[in-house]
Amino acid sequence: xxxxxxxxPMLDELENGPWPSFVSxxxxxxxxxxxxxxxxxxxxxxxxxxxxxxxxxxxxxxxTVSVFGYGGGIIPRFSEVGKAFPESKEFHTLRVQPPAxxxxxxxxxxxxxxxxxxxxxxxxxxxxxxxxxxxxGTTTENTQHFFDEINDYGWDLGGxxxxxxxxxxxxxxxxxxxxxxNEQAIHRSLLNRFTDDVHRPALPYKFxxxxxxxxxxxxNSIERSDFAIIGTWRDDMKVDQxxxxxxxxxxxxxxxxxxxxxxxxxxxxxxxxxxxLDIDNRNCVRCMHCLNVMNKALSPxxxxxxxxxxxxxxxxxxxxxxxxxxxxxxKLETQEDYxxxxxxxxxxxxxxxxxxxxxxxxxxxxxxxGLVNFLEGIGVDVDPHMxxxxxxxxxxxxxxxxxxxxxxxxxxxxxxxxxxx
Amino acid sequence: MSMADMRQPIESGCPDGFQYMHPAMRRNxxxxxxxxxxxxxxxxxxxxGGDEIWTVKAGTQRILDVFTLRKLCEIGxxxxxxxxxxxxxxxxxxxxxxxxxxxxxxxxxxDAGFIVGGTANSLxxxxxxxxxxxxxxxxxxxxxxxxxxxxxxxxxxxxxxxPNRVHMTTSCCQINCGGQGDIAINVQHTKPPKINHDxxxxxxxxxxxxxxxxxxxxxxxxxxxxxxxxxxEKKCICCGACYPPCPPMQINDPEHTKLAIWVGGNHSNxxxxxxxxxxxxxxxxxxxxxxPEATAIVKRILxxxxxxxxxxxxxxxxxxxxxxxxFFEKTGLPFTKYHVDNWRGARNSLNASxxxxx
Numbered sequence: 024x025x026x027x028x029x030x031x032p033m034l035d036e037l038e039n040g041p042w043p044s045f046v047s048x049x050x051x052x053x054x055x056x057x058x059x060x061x062x063x064x065x066x067x068x069x070x071x072x073x074x075x076x077x078x079x080x081x082x083x084x085x086x087t088v089s090v091f092g093y094g095g096g097i098i099p100r101f102s103e104v105g106k107a108f109p110e111s112k113e114f115h116t117l118r119v120q121p122p123a124x125x126x127x128x129x130x131x132x133x134x135x136x137x138x139x140x141x142x143x144x145x146x147x148x149x150x151x152x153x154x155x156x157x158x159x160g161t162t163t164e165n166t167q168h169f170f171d172e173i174n175d176y177g178w179d180l181g182g183x184x185x186x187x188x189x190x191x192x193x194x195x196x197x198x199x200x201x202x203x204x205n206e207q208a209i210h211r212s213l214l215n216r217f218t219d220d221v222h223r224p225a226l227p228y229k230f231x232x233x234x235x236x237x238x239x240x241x242x243n244s245i246e247r248s249d250f251a252i253i254g255t256w257r258d259d260m261k262v263d264q265x266x267x268x269x270x271x272x273x274x275x276x277x278x279x280x281x282x283x284x285x286x287x288x289x290x291x292x293x294x295x296x297x298x299x300l301d302i303d304n305r306n307c308v309r310c311m312h313c314l315n316v317m318n319k320a321l322s323p324x325x326x327x328x329x330x331x332x333x334x335x336x337x338x339x340x341x342x343x344x345x346x347x348x349x350x351x352x353x354k355l356e357t358q359e360d361y362x363x364x365x366x367x368x369x370x371x372x373x374x375x376x377x378x379x380x381x382x383x384x385x386x387x388x389x390x391x392x393g394l395v396n397f398l399e400g401i402g403v404d405v406d407p408h409m410x411x412x413x414x415x416x417x418x419x420x421x422x423x424x425x426x427x428x429x430x431x432x433x434x435x436x437x438x439x440x441x442x443x444x
Numbered sequence: 445m446s447m448a449d450m451r452q453p454i455e456s457g458c459p460d461g462f463q464y465m466h467p468a469m470r471r472n473x474x475x476x477x478x479x480x481x482x483x484x485x486x487x488x489x490x491x492x493g494g495d496e497i498w499t500v501k502a503g504t505q506r507i508l509d510v511f512t513l514r515k516l517c518e519i520g521x522x523x524x525x526x527x528x529x530x531x532x533x534x535x536x537x538x539x540x541x542x543x544x545x546x547x548x549x550x551x552x553x554x555d556a557g558f559i560v561g562g563t564a565n566s567l568x569x570x571x572x573x574x575x576x577x578x579x580x581x582x583x584x585x586x587x588x589x590x591x592x593x594x595x596x597x598x599x600x601x602x603x604x605x606x607p608n609r610v611h612m613t614t615s616c617c618q619i620n621c622g623g624q625g626d627i628a629i630n631v632q633h634t635k636p637p638k639i640n641h642d643x644x645x646x647x648x649x650x651x652x653x654x655x656x657x658x659x660x661x662x663x664x665x666x667x668x669x670x671x672x673x674x675x676x677e678k679k680c681i682c683c684g685a686c687y688p689p690c691p692p693m694q695i696n697d698p699e700h701t702k703l704a705i706w707v708g709g710n711h712s713n714x715x716x717x718x719x720x721x722x723x724x725x726x727x728x729x730x731x732x733x734x735x736p737e738a739t740a741i742v743k744r745i746l747x748x749x750x751x752x753x754x755x756x757x758x759x760x761x762x763x764x765x766x767x768x769x770x771f772f773e774k775t776g777l778p779f780t781k782y783h784v785d786n787w788r789g790a791r792n793s794l795n796a797s798x799x800x801x802x
Contacts, residue, residue: 036733037588040595043557045587048509055511068577075576075585076732079698083580084691091450100578116578122461125530129517131464132528136510136517145510149530152573152621159507159578171451179456190458194529197461197469198489198497198539200476207461215457222455238713242532245718246624246711282755288715312714316756319478337620339685340658342787343720381652 028053029070029108033077052145064144064160067110071102088115088163090170093222096180097166113162114144117169118155118181120221123192123210123234125150135173142169153231154191155181184224185382187217187372191248192234193241200318201311202236203254203327204355209234212361213250213368220372227379227388230372237323238311244335245346249385250368251332257352258324259304266320271298283313328354331364333371333397334386344386347394349401351408367401374400404434466527466539468497484604485560486546498540500524500549503559503569503594503601506534507577507587515556523549533569533611535562559601567600567610567746573621581688582616583631583701584730589614592734593629593742600746607753607762610746611711618683624709626759627745628721629738631730632704636680637693644672648690656685703728703738707745708760719760725777741777748774767801 037046052065075081088099098116105112121127135156139147144160151157161169170180181189190213193199195206213232220226233244236254244251271279276294284292284300288310291303300320314321331353332346350367354360371385378400379388389397398405462470472491479489487499504512516536520528523545524538531537536558538549550560562568570593573579575586593612600606613622615630622628644650650673654662661679665672673693675686684695695701705728709721724745728738745759752774753762763771772779785793 033733034588037591040591041598042503042559042591042594043505043512044591045505045507046591048505048507048512051511052509072577072585076588079584079701079730079732080696081576081579081582083578085580090453092453098578100580114578120458122459122464124461124465126461126464127528127530128464129520129526129528132513132517136513140510147508147510147513148506149508149534149536150532152571152623154532170453174454174456177456177459179454179458191532194531196474196476197465198476198499200478200489202474202476205474211458211460218455218457221457222453240711240713240718243623243711245713246709246720286715286756308713310713310715312756315714319480322477337623338683339619340656342658342789345718345720380655382656 028066029073031069031073034069034073049146056140056145058140061140061145063110064114065146067108067112068114068144068160071104071108071111074104074107083114088166090167090180093180095183095186095222095224098183099163111144111160114160115163115166116160117143117158117166118151118153118183118189119158119173119178120181120189120214121150121154121156123190123207124195124197126197134176135178138169138172142172153181154189154233179218180222182221182224182229185226185228186222186224186230187214187220187226188229188231189221190214190232190234191242191244193236195234195236199236201239201314201323203256203323204234204236204252204329206234206236206254208361209252209329209355209364212365213252216365216368217372226372226376228382228384230375230385232368238309238330239315245332246335246343247337248335248346249333250371251335251346252364253330253332254327255309255330255352256324256327258326260302260307260314260324261322262300262302263320263322264299267300267317268298270317270320279317283316286312286316288312328352329364331367334384334389336384336386340382341387341390344384344390346386347389348406348409349398349403351406367403370401404430464527466497466525466541468495468541469527469539471495472497481564481604484566484602485550485563487563488543496541496543498543498546500538500540500546500553500560501531501535501562502538502553503535503562505587505591506569506572516558519549519552519556523552531562531568533562533571535569559598561602563604565604565606565608566602567597567606567612569601570594570612570614571622571625572614573616575616579616580691581619581684581696583633583684583696584616584703585732586614586616586622588733589629589735589738592736593739596739596743597746606746606750608756608758610749610759611709612742613709617687618685619688624711624721626707626709626721627742628706628709629742630704630706632702632726633682633684633695633697633700634702634727635697635700636675636677636682637684637686637695638697639667639673639675640692640694641667641670641672643692644690645670647692648673653686653690653693656689658683658685662686698730701730702726703730703735705738705741705745708758708763710758710760712758715756715761716764723783724771724775726782744775744777770801 086099142165146159148157192206196202231248233242233248291306331350335346572586613625615622661676665674687695704726706721
């Protein structure tokens, strides 16, 4: 037991109720942990947190802490009330990159717990909002020791600051029938090409990659990543008509009409008199709704690839932006396919690093310079899949029209020739 | 220690995930055929070759102490196969191939105080940020708000009574690290920053603070002979964007830092295109330790959604069908001038039609 325990009447209220309590967890470290250092840190942390609850203010400030050879990856925290709560006056977080899909063995989690207990506070989160394992609370000195220890057995720091950030991927092909791509390969190909940009912040602002295996986009990649990679398919969806009949038998015809057919955003489904489903695949936008409802009967097609959207982000500075389609469809089968995806990442990051203003996300730069200038900068041709509608305003100079139209016809001709082999 | 003695980092980056996957998942990578949902908190995935894997999902306190982490591992070894993963909302998932392991695993988790659920059309764990526990700019706590709310919403986590899944988030400042959600509870500042002019010159890079302001309300100024910054309080939108690069521009205030509630953020492309969340309630007191006022409004919104939405409608789908006037009517929340957007692109949110429900 720590000698002088801070009273925590407000935090104690968070030990009531049925949901697991983080306050009880920190108290366990304070009261039951064999190491006095951890007891003291937990006690001090609770004291400061109670002070925050009483005064409704935060008391941490940032600073500059990293490990040897890197410039980022640590969230430094120094207490502004360290005199009153000295044992947690340095309380830095290490951001550590998890594997794509957040898989662990219990053995590995235990090994990480052992290392963290040796050097840190004993508090950890799986995972922070950027996707890192957050090892919360250690001193400047122990930051290096903990990193050295876990880095030796395969773990590396994630991003913090204006840099490429830790990526996120969904559960993916490992356990989901909707997955249309190899999230593990995409995630590691991209992230591990940019380790230098993860560890040494030198970009205009943060840059995030997120991978979702299908358009359900469980990683929220369109809304919150600069570079969203989403699995999709371009041939017909697969329909197992006998399973359609089974589904109708179980749920009723009306359920299928009300919850499947009429919910299709492009009205491309029709339920036939013989209880089979007819699908207008040319007009299917791969929204996933019908596949979600009837996942045994309906499945993605076989000609699979990814859609890439660029420029998603949250509020700061100009307001929320969704990502914009920059690659409508891309096969990812051969090494060259993956290399060209990575190359696109390089081109985009290079262009943005050169043209983005300080603290300007990639999507904000696109908003400022226009999508066409961005596409020209990264060497990608315009495509009608990139827009919801053509321009509405006539205020535009178009004296290059004939050349641009010629480029389109030339591209279409080349596509046709390529398709013909 | 001299530089020469320092250990060079191994820049291994993101580790290989396959080494940590359950063998049945490695074996069937990309070969899954369908899944079923036998009960809340449990999923059964079946592969084309006939293999199956059962997943048990449980909610945790997210800020884990090593005792809790070891407890989760112990349960994984004794009742599961030693493989776990975490969802984006910090739920833990255990995977087993033997269906007879499922019920004992569920029981072991529940006996240890974890909450089994969070699958399909339930309310999943609230994804949240660091708050007073660790952030340098928080207007509120995150873990505390979430703990207090999940205590009240626990039945919606354990059961699947919602029309579709409900994703909730909280954020401790307007940067909104918690992200989009069907329901988001976010800090909203209501007064301009209070500036400590003695510190600005020492702590802040003034031009970059000026550049950070979304409405150009900050300008360099000499205050009492010292270089500092001043805020045009008529222009200031109280967003707090100047505070991270310049802590002497204190935006957090025990009284005037409030909570706001936003609804209808939806990441999925299912049915409609992804949507951002919209403001529905504000001026909610930041009231630790249990924030009862915020929870009461969340419960009211959830109840209206549960009563009125059709199967598979997310909150945004539901509101799109019934219209915003009906949403305010059904939830009893006031509609004010603050709900009418005036930021760039705002005209797109105005009704330029005679489409009106009576």
